[in-house]
Amino acid sequence: MNAAQDDLVRAESRSEFTVMESPGIEDGAALWRIARDSExxxxxxxxxxxxxxxxxxxxSLVARGPGGEPIAFVTGYAxxxxxxxxxxxxxAVDREHRGRGLAGALLDALTTRVTAELGIRRLETTVTPGNTASDRLFTAFAERRGADLERTVLFDGRLFPPGAGHEPEVLYRIGPLGR
Known part of the structure; x- marks a missing residue:
């Protein structure tokens, strides 16, 4: 078993979250807080x-803790x-729930749903060069799906406002999904 599969087994065997579902507007403040606290x-x-x-x-999906509170989310659009x-x-995953494969489980659940319901066949995201956790997450996702992964710079750091000090955003194109 590879590390990505091990992460999924850990996530699926956990009882710390009760459900993964589409977010409602009442979840917006919690998603903002989780994103802020991600640093x-x-x-x-x-x-x-x-x-x-x-x-x-x-x-999009939100994972809820035992009390129904959002503990992680993934947002996307076609x-x-x-x-x-x-x-x-x-x-993003709330700090106390990190390292247990929840991000991978959310990504898998969302892509399974959108391929079936919306005919999605590819996933795109951007990752900055310094974000090794996201690189590992999306690389492992492509491996689990047996999908190709292409990386190209989408937005060079110079496109961001002066003084922003923003790294380039590297486009990850993964697909086809649903193999």
Missing amino acids: VLDLNSSYSYLLWCRDFAAT RPDRPESLVVWQI
């Missing part, structure tokens, strides 16, 4: 997380010009 993700406005939970709930491609916008 890795670009933090969007709290308003944007409310909109995300309303407008992109069908292509590209308007390529509706067969799911863009994963953000994925």
Whole structure:
């Protein structure tokens, strides 16, 4: 068994979360807090997380703890010009629930759902060169799915506002899904 499969076994055998489901607008504040506390993700406005939970709930998931509180999330959308491609916008796990394979389990659950319901065949996301956890997550995902993984720079760091000090965003294209 490889490390990615081991992560999934650990995630599937845990009883710390009760359900993975589409987020509701009442989850927006918790998603904003989880993203903020990640200390890795670009933090969007709290308003944007409310909109995300309303407008992109069908292509997003939240994992809930035993009391129903959000403990992790993945947000995505179908590209308007390529509706067969799911863009994963953000994925984050609350600090006390990290290291147990929950991010991989969320990613697998979401892509299984959108391939069946929406005909999604490819996954796209961006990862900065310094984000080794996301690189490992998406590389392992491609391996589990037996899918090809292409990496190209999508947004060079110079495209961001002056003084932002933003690393390049590397586009990961994974597919085809559903093999």
